[in-house]
Amino acid sequence: MKLLENGNGLWGGLHPQTWVVIGLSFIVVALAPLSICARIILWLTGCGLLLGAGQGRRLLLLLLALAPVAGMSFLIQAVSFNGMRVLAQWQPFAGLNFAVTLEGLHFGVLLALQVLCFGTGCALISLTTTAAGLRTALGKWRxxxxxxxxxxxxxxxxxxxxxxxxxxxxxxxxxxxxxxxxxxxxxxxxxxxxxxxxxxxxxxxxxxxxxxxxxxxxPGHRTFLRTYADSRGQKVARWILPALAIGLVLLAYGGVL
Amino acid sequence: MAERNATSGQRLSPMGESLGNHEQTQHTRGTHTLLNVLGALVIAGTYLFTVLSAGGGAEDMTVSLPLVSGYAVGAILLLLGNLQRIPLSAVALIPFAVAFNIVLGQIVGFSGIPLYLDSIATILVGYLAGPAAGVLTGVVTNLAWGLTINPTTIPFAAGAAVIGVLAGIAGQHRLLERWWTALLAGFGTGIVAGFLGAPVAAFVFGGGQGVGTGSLVAVLQATGQSLLGAATLQSLLSDPLDKAIAFLLVWAVAKTIPQRVKNQLKTR
Incomplete structure (x- = not known):
């Protein structure tokens, strides 16, 4: 008799392969040149998926780990970006010009959101998939x-x-x-x-x-005592999601998103 | 009989009792060499593409995806090119080397010391078992670290692979047998690693991976440097020192390892 190992939560029944595809697709979109609004929507979508998978507590820990990196990447651009619209300026000595600019603030927010989205994409794989689940997923892809x-x-x-x-x-x-x-x-x-x-x-x-x-x-088929439930819908989704990600990336590079 | 003794995940076909057949035919050796050359070219090409296409100082968010994709493809090619080149005994060692790297990297990261020291086991495995094992340890360290504790390490996998290769080459040329040659090899490796890691630090993480290094990037950018220029200068200040210390530590550790163990792990 085989034991089914799918997780808990709203999307807990998803197969590890599906989670890996969701995570990888998410990471690809997270690194595309999206606008601030699109990045916020993407990040919230990722957080929603993780909350739905019953990973709220671990998501919080992940955000605590990512916050210093995101915060620092924002601060660097906020105080030292060479922009045109200067809001405040500080020149401790000649040749060193710290300036808060509108462009710097914008670029800083974009970078901070990119860090958060990238981390959330990785979390969609790591928080939802156990080592055994990852082994199953990678094994199925031969x-x-x-x-x-x-x-x-x-x-x-x-x-x-x-x-x-x-x-x-x-x-x-x-x-x-x-x-x-x-x-x-x-x-x-x-x-x-x-x-x-x-x-x-x-x-x-x-x-x-x-x-x-x-x-x-x-090489060849391996039989495990523990296995994961899969469905036709998930198999289709595993083809659709990467295509959707590529479509979103093309739209982002086209300046639509 | 085999059926009755089978455990979960075991393959039920007979196979020779060897520690992995790592004797390569001329054909597979050629394929592995090709994959390694391609991997190295893709990583170098991605670096050049990023440096040439990145807008100096502009709000450039278009290079992140090609940069990470290029480095990922390069790292995967290097992985595939080296996977079959080492014996199973070396394969069995790598997960523990990865765990050592992660634990040390996390401890040093939390300590506030402006170093990383997250590649000591990669360098040691590269020295003991050759460049192929070094590549595998480097890439898998960053993958496993990213999937367990710190996702920000994953895009640096290509750099970690190159550190493993260079440590292996240094080992083959006996550069880790004297403290000063180890120091020089570490310094050189750090320069290469610094150049490779800088675009990721700049365009994926905005230079903000630590308070100390981030502050340095901010100061350098305030002097008029582009983000990539500031991140590169910061990397060239941190990485050579970090890798020189790591190589020196490996030289000290390697002196205590029995020759029998060293001989067992030697590969091409």
Whole structure:
């Protein structure tokens, strides 16, 4: 019996392939030369999709991570863009001219929205698709098995590394190596990193053998115990969305959007 | 028997017990070389196109998409050209190298130090297992980092691939065996990485990837530089220093790695 793994929320039933296509199409449109209004609509659409997928909390965290980059890109243009319509000016010394211009403010808003839209596009893939879902999507598109392994294992490697670090630290604590001073803790952190690093290097050969035994490189159909529900509508949508994105990009370059 | 022992996702056909057949035929070697050359040309061409077509100081939002697409295509070609060139034992090492890069990059990013240090494991893998493994580690680091914590790293994947290649070449030419040659190799790699990363920093993120680097871009732009010029100068101040330190750290780490491990990972 196969277990269905689709997520929760309004659009939770979407197949991982559909989410990846939505995300990639969104990223392509996000990088097109859109107007401020079009960028705001695009960003709100992305946020709406993520909220509908039940990812409100993680969307908030993502926005908190993106806000400094978006804010900084706006500030840079707001104070140093070489525009014509100057609102305020400050020349600390000759050759250095900080100026708030209308053009700079406009360009800054465009760049900040581009950062937010790009990040939201990436989030449409990363927040809605698990590593297993991504493996399914990439496998269905018949990407090289090595590439799929590398991407999915790398997504999982962070938590695996965290587990290794926890085990190593526990053993160091058990041996009385933990110190209550800052310097002692830094030394312990370096020692932990060295131990984990050596461990990973020493076992790479066994990991390679394990991959070979799992026939990781053999092409062809793979059967997973967990699978994802798909539908004819989604299959059609996966063709329509990229075409729509290309259409929007052409309109943007034509100056319509 | 194989059917009975099968686990989820396992392929049910027999296969030789090898650590990945990375012996290449003349034909596949030629294809891989072609893909690598094409990848490098696409990345270089995209950089030149961006520099030549970007309006100096104007509100230029038209280059972002061609720039990111060109770099993405270049990085994908490099990925495909190197995927089969390394043994499975090196493939198994890469995910952990990626995790090391992400953890170190995040820690340094939060610390406020005006460096990145997010390519140390890429350089180490490039040194140990050759340029092909370096490319894979670089590209996959930026992809995995972007898909887990920080989406802004994804467009820099092409630059990360080039860092991996250059680290691998430096390793092949024994430049990571003396501290001063490692320092010079890192400095040179940083210059290339700085040039490649500057258009992304400028046109995708407006130079605003950090408070320190962003302030520097603002000051340079206030002196009359274009956004691309300011971002390039800022990158050329940060990247060579960052990569020189990273190469020096790899030189120090590499001294502690047993020769047996180094020999196991050696590829072309």
């Amino acid at each position: 990407l090289p098995p090595r590439l799929i392994y590398l991407i999915v294992a790398s997504l999982n490697a962070l938590s695996q590394l965290q587990r290794y670090v926890a085990i190593t630290r526990e053993s160091e604590r058990a041996r009385g190596l933990e110190r209550r001073t800052l310097g002692g803790n830094v030394r312990l952190a370096v020692k932990t990193a060295t131990t984990v690093f050596t461990l990973v290097l020493l076992e790479h050969e066994d990991r390679g053998k394990s991959l070979a035994q799992r026939r990781v490189e053999m």
